[in-house]
Amino acid sequence: MYRIRFHGRGGQGIKTASRVLGSAFFQEGFEVQDAPRYGAERRGAPIFAYVRAARTPISERGIIGHPDLVIVADDSLVSVPAAGVLQGASAHTVMLINSHDAAEVWQQRLNLAGPVLILPATEEVEDRAGLPFVGSACAGAAARLIGVISREALVTAIETELGTLGAQRVGKNREMALQAYERLAAHAGAVTEGGETGAGEYTPPDWVGLSFEPARLSAPTIHAGATSVEVKTGLWRTLRPVIDYTRCNRCWWVCSTFCPDGAIRVNAERAPEIDYDHCKGCMVCVAVCPPHAIEAIPEHVAQAEETKDA
Amino acid sequence: MTRRLLTGNAAAAWGARLAEVDYVPAFPITPQTEIIETLAAWLDAGEMPGRMVTLESEHSMITAAGAAAATGVRVFSATSSQGLLYGMEMVYTVAGWRAPFVLINVSRGLASPLTLESDHDDILAARDSGFLQIHCSTCQEVLDSVLLAYRLGEDQRVRLPVIVNLDGFYLSFTREPVEIPDPQAVSGFLPDFDPETTRFRASAPASQAVAVLGGSPYSYFRYETHLGALNAVAVYEEAAAAFSETFGRSHPAVEAYRCDDAEIVFVMIGSFATKAKQAVDRLRDAGWAIGLVRPRLLRPFPSGQLLAVLAGRQGVAVIDQNISMGKGGVLHTELASALYGKPEAPPILVGFIGGLGGRDISPEEFYEIAAVTRQAVADGVAPEPRLLYTHDELREMRKLQAIAHTERNELESDR
Numbered sequence: 001m002y003r004i005r006f007h008g009r010g011g012q013g014i015k016t017a018s019r020v021l022g023s024a025f026f027q028e029g030f031e032v033q034d035a036p037r038y039g040a041e042r043r044g045a046p047i048f049a050y051v052r053a054a055r056t057p058i059s060e061r062g063i064i065g066h067p068d069l070v071i072v073a074d075d076s077l078v079s080v081p082a083a084g085v086l087q088g089a090s091a092h093t094v095m096l097i098n099s100h101d102a103a104e105v106w107q108q109r110l111n112l113a114g115p116v117l118i119l120p121a122t123e124e125v126e127d128r129a130g131l132p133f134v135g136s137a138c139a140g141a142a143a144r145l146i147g148v149i150s151r152e153a154l155v156t157a158i159e160t161e162l163g164t165l166g167a168q169r170v171g172k173n174r175e176m177a178l179q180a181y182e183r184l185a186a187h188a189g190a191v192t193e194g195g196e197t198g199a200g201e202y203t204p205p206d207w208v209g210l211s212f213e214p215a216r217l218s219a220p221t222i223h224a225g226a227t228s229v230e231v232k233t234g235l236w237r238t239l240r241p242v243i244d245y246t247r248c249n250r251c252w253w254v255c256s257t258f259c260p261d262g263a264i265r266v267n268a269e270r271a272p273e274i275d276y277d278h279c280k281g282c283m284v285c286v287a288v289c290p291p292h293a294i295e296a297i298p299e300h301v302a303q304a305e306e307t308k309d310a
Numbered sequence: 311m312t313r314r315l316l317t318g319n320a321a322a323a324w325g326a327r328l329a330e331v332d333y334v335p336a337f338p339i340t341p342q343t344e345i346i347e348t349l350a351a352w353l354d355a356g357e358m359p360g361r362m363v364t365l366e367s368e369h370s371m372i373t374a375a376g377a378a379a380a381t382g383v384r385v386f387s388a389t390s391s392q393g394l395l396y397g398m399e400m401v402y403t404v405a406g407w408r409a410p411f412v413l414i415n416v417s418r419g420l421a422s423p424l425t426l427e428s429d430h431d432d433i434l435a436a437r438d439s440g441f442l443q444i445h446c447s448t449c450q451e452v453l454d455s456v457l458l459a460y461r462l463g464e465d466q467r468v469r470l471p472v473i474v475n476l477d478g479f480y481l482s483f484t485r486e487p488v489e490i491p492d493p494q495a496v497s498g499f500l501p502d503f504d505p506e507t508t509r510f511r512a513s514a515p516a517s518q519a520v521a522v523l524g525g526s527p528y529s530y531f532r533y534e535t536h537l538g539a540l541n542a543v544a545v546y547e548e549a550a551a552a553f554s555e556t557f558g559r560s561h562p563a564v565e566a567y568r569c570d571d572a573e574i575v576f577v578m579i580g581s582f583a584t585k586a587k588q589a590v591d592r593l594r595d596a597g598w599a600i601g602l603v604r605p606r607l608l609r610p611f612p613s614g615q616l617l618a619v620l621a622g623r624q625g626v627a628v629i630d631q632n633i634s635m636g637k638g639g640v641l642h643t644e645l646a647s648a649l650y651g652k653p654e655a656p657p658i659l660v661g662f663i664g665g666l667g668g669r670d671i672s673p674e675e676f677y678e679i680a681a682v683t684r685q686a687v688a689d690g691v692a693p694e695p696r697l698l699y700t701h702d703e704l705r706e707m708r709k710l711q712a713i714a715h716t717e718r719n720e721l722e723s724d725r
Contacts, residue, residue: 059587198596202678
């Protein structure tokens, strides 16, 4: 059985990528199971989707724990623990990353046992949540790496899954998928089917007997305020609002009032400060600032700058 | 007949479309909403006849479904979890009207705490209502079960509403190859609804069980509903046989997988049962005589079929994806009551609870369940029921509790 996991952000077409690949397998006569897994159903938030394909009916269900192929549509997710990109990656797992950094760089960063391949699928864009056609490129790349899916099956899959979008967008998606398909020709068949844990040699589950704990411990109550501070929703951001204090007129309330996440506070000098741990990058502040003192910077650019400064 | 990739939700919508339903009262809830969205798009585009009305709550939606069914039209609706519970007063009420329709429930665990993922506490809360229940394990079964459910519920020997259950996420949002039957073949299998005397009309007043009754007539009506539900076992088997003949797919009330020579069997309902099938295959590879028994029909409870298939086995492991607070697994309890005192019943019945709120069950856990059951057979004593839960999960829970500042000091002093 083939087991493939796609990782990306809401808005990048990850569910569609899994459906295109699922459809392509189906065209080739495979039994297929494909499914998206939503967390926070929001643009920019991490999402993943998976595909299983086999020559016989599939009984396995749920999240893929031991993938043959992991495709990362947005390399900024690799370091986000909640995205679970590296979960279950082994020497058998091929990791394909849409990145402008080289495979060796990623190999060194992550110290993975399995091969890393790079798909420079798209030109860099302002807002990565809208990476154009990256989903189709990922599906095309996956199809080639698996090696058992023909160009024709891939094209039919794109037409089946995206047909309602109109000829022009289908055409562009087809082009992007085929481009990725060609680009990875040298690695055709790099992904092979993984096995299953047999019942003869398994490691028993480390079960624990839950014991009674008093309700003051075991009721689902949050006993302190501001615990949501611990959840860094800033990880969802693909665009970063940056305040130009030379233009900020210290009106002190517009951006902080309109921020839907309460992520802007005004300090004693009447200057607004953005809490980047929790700013989700909705850009409402950019839109409402009267003197246009807040600018939208691509998050990956801002992060690169920070790395350079450090 | 075409075979294509469909989610469980789309399969449910196809079932309604092929059954040529007349009326769809609707109210959205995750993870069910895609069903009514799909039907709304078809109705809007004129691809299927019928009417959809969005109601202001599930309580109204189920009332509208029952009332429409009482006019003699074919009715379809769908809900999930908290929505089913919100409509629960009417779930019981309309069942007593003996006006059949089909309600999809996309299983999702119940609050509190809140979850979006699947377990069967929602559907089992409707267990005693008079609605019949069919539980699906694949997307194909979802479509097929909608057709079976109409034939079953509309049968004059039954005349009860039916819930078809599919698991959230694991089926609702998961695509699998599904054969969409030919509409003509469906018409042959599922004739038009003959409502007999149930023809509620504005011009011809009738009422649905509005009188306040004393215990004696009340008992009569309640017990008649029960008898209608009991009839549904045999009527279901008839319908499943006709279905198999028409469409070539077999959906017995109780599925027995690789059970012929099995000494130990798993018993499960729902989509996780396919995971149990895979575990059975691997255990068989390793030399085990093991199988899976999966009731599709949960109401009426197919006691006879279960006893027949379990007779003479050495041990049974029931895996409940539900929990009755203060008792344990519902299926475990029900199975025990069906087997008690029968000389041919297996001597060992072991209970496990797993998959609450969509928590996965790993292949290793199935293997271990088999090992625990075999040990129980050897010992001649069933161990206490167990929750499938690992040390790692408890560690993660401790981390969450620390974040929530739950008596942080106390937790730390426990370590």
